[in-house]
Structures are given as structure tokens and as C-alpha cells.
Amino acid sequence: MTINTTPHLNFRGDARAALELYQTVFGGELAAVTYADAHAVTEPAEAGQVMWGQVASAGGFRVMAYDVPSHTAYEPGVIPLxxxxxxxxxxxxxxxxxxxxxxxxxxxxxxxxxxxxxxxxxxxxxxxxxxxxxxxxxxxx
CATH class of the missing domain: 3.30.720.110 (Signal recognition particle alu RNA binding heterodimer, srp9/1)
Incomplete structure (x- = not known):
């Protein structure tokens, strides 16, 4: 059995921009599914935000990210990572x-x-x- 640990980062509207930055730094493929793509929109203004995203490189780098919807509590920095x-x-x-x-x-x-x-x-x-x-x-x- 193989196991991989991947950090999953939470944002409030910046997940796509963060993933794009990390792709320019580490290379790899960027995949992003919006709330609209997943038919999971709860707030129309957030339809284009990332519900699931990741950058994965052939060299082994992998990071996931999503935009925390406005109806969910979000306090960046409270639990440092x-x-x-x-x-x-x-x-x-x-x-x-x-x-x-x-x-x-x-x-x-x-x-x-x-x-x-x-x-x-x-x-x-x-x-x-x-x-x-x-x-x-x-x-x-």
C-alpha cells in the first residue's frame, strides 16, 4: 500500500490565484472544479470559486485548495499551518x-x-x- 500526504489549504475567494502561483513555482498540472461546475452553488456570487483544486507535479509536489463558502466560518491564522x-x-x-x-x-x-x-x-x-x-x-x- 502507498500513502501520500497532501496539504489542503483553505481560502476565501483566493484559491485559484494561490493554485496558479504554486503551479508557477513548482510546475505540474492545475485542476480546479468550481461550485458551479459541481452544481453546489449556495451563494451566486461564489459560483466561480474553487470547490476542489489541486496542483500536482511529476516530481511529487502536490497541494490542494478550496474556497471556504461564506456560510462557513473561516478564521485564517487561528490554527497555523x-x-x-x-x-x-x-x-x-x-x-x-x-x-x-x-x-x-x-x-x-x-x-x-x-x-x-x-x-x-x-x-x-x-x-x-x-x-x-x-x-x-x-x-x-
């Missing part, structure tokens, strides 16, 4: 960082850390905090 992107390839992480950092707030600049040759944290314009690092075997000594 970090999305961790790890690779053993420094060039790959650097490329993702360079594309993701545009228009974002750098929390920790990409650089060497005690546990990784490259580590950085950035909060994108949608309020999602991304942690990017180069994965190396942990040496507890």
Missing part, C-alpha cells in the same frame, strides 16, 4: 524559493542552518507559510 517542501537537491530548492519569494514576506532567508545546508521560510501573499530546505540525514551526535 506550515507547508514543508524538502529535497536533496539544493538547486531545486533554490529554484522553488526564487519563484515563491516574489510578492511574499521572507520570515527566514534561505541559507545554511544547523540542520540543513539550505533552509528558509516565506509567507506568501495568501498567508500560507512555506518552509523549504535541503534534506540530509540527521546526525544526533
Amino acid at each position: 506550515f507547508v514543508s517542501v524538502r529535497s536533496t537537491d539544493a538547486a531545486e530548492i533554490t529554484g522553488y524559493w526564487e519563484r515563491l519569494v516574489d510578492g511574499s514576506t521572507v520570515v527566514v532567508p534561505l541559507g545554511e542552518a544547523a540542520w540543513a545546508p539550505l533552509y528558509g521560510m516565506v509567507k506568501d501573499r495568501f498567508g500560507i507559510t512555506w518552509v523549504l530546505d535541503v534534506e540530509v540525514p540527521w546526525d544526533a551526535s
Whole structure:
């Protein structure tokens, strides 16, 4: 059996724009189903918002997103979430960082850390905090 864990991000009207950004950063295919597509419109002004969306790349990156409808409580930041992107390839992480950092707030600049040759944290314009690092075997000594 194989299992994959995929972060599912919640937005209020920005899911498509967020998925488009993540596609430009990580590549892959973007799929989005609107509330109208699914015949699940509860508020006409939200018909074009994303009920189910995802970006998935051949390299293994995957993220899902949807727009929380107005009739549902939504408090971004109340329960914080970090999305961790790890690779053993420094060039790959650097490329993702360079594309993701545009228009974002750098929390920790990409650089060497005690546990990784490259580590950085950035909060994108949608309020999602991304942690990017180069994965190396942990040496507890």
C-alpha cells in the first residue's frame, strides 16, 4: 500500500490565484472544479470559486485548495499551518524559493542552518507559510 500526504489549504475567494502561483513555482498540472461546475452553488456570487483544486507535479509536489463558502466560518491564522517542501537537491530548492519569494514576506532567508545546508521560510501573499530546505540525514551526535 502507498500513502501520500497532501496539504489542503483553505481560502476565501483566493484559491485559484494561490493554485496558479504554486503551479508557477513548482510546475505540474492545475485542476480546479468550481461550485458551479459541481452544481453546489449556495451563494451566486461564489459560483466561480474553487470547490476542489489541486496542483500536482511529476516530481511529487502536490497541494490542494478550496474556497471556504461564506456560510462557513473561516478564521485564517487561528490554527497555523506550515507547508514543508524538502529535497536533496539544493538547486531545486533554490529554484522553488526564487519563484515563491516574489510578492511574499521572507520570515527566514534561505541559507545554511544547523540542520540543513539550505533552509528558509516565506509567507506568501495568501498567508500560507512555506518552509523549504535541503534534506540530509540527521546526525544526533
